[in-house]
Amino acid sequence: MATAEHTPDYPPKSPPPPKRPLQPPRPETGLVGTARARMKVRNRRSANWCLEAAPWAAGKATEHVLRQLHEWGYREADQAAADLTGALVRTAVADGGRRVSVHLADQERQALVVALSHQPGLAGGDTAVLPELTGLGAVSCGTDTAEDGRRVWAVLDLR
Template structure:
């Protein structure tokens, strides 16, 4: 995955039950560092849902990516478990209910990606 022409941050986490909470604190802290303080609950909820879904894929680790542009945040979680089906509409419905203005999922050679865009 390549993010250009915008601020970004990323983290590699163990695929463990504690990872969604750790990911949430990483994303909220980074958004604060970038000057966004009003979207803590939505950003945290989206991050936890993304990471929880990728942990459930059964890989050994999860990569989490964050980028901002034009007062929007892109949050992406990658499961690092190739060969998984894309069609997980339950997680997309959850992301939408948590405030994502756009979301999606796809697969790549290095696993399933699930992403959400949040207005800040």
């Protein structure tokens, strides 16, 4: 007995259109291919301030940093913290951007102070400030340049 193919007597049902249009895939947000990783501070206290890049910014940043260190219970290294913060912010202001951001974090009785000049297009490799930071008491210091400006940082021992 031969079996005949059976064709349906109605058209096949098509799926309904999507309720929202399809979105293109999101861009890759990993660190691969970036010139410099964004600064991430985890598992420790931190604070940051954004200031106008003006001659008075170093004094204002020093006030903010010292007030925050006092709130965290550090009063031993006031002069060194003030000197380092002032030098970092003056360096960032000298880059010629419109603003400067100052970041502070602490861990195991050490403070990290970072100044970022938001001046794009700076030439890299300017390390003239590093001997000054070391002379002011920095345990470790460094600088790097990326599309969003130069980042200058120093670690201060708060013992």
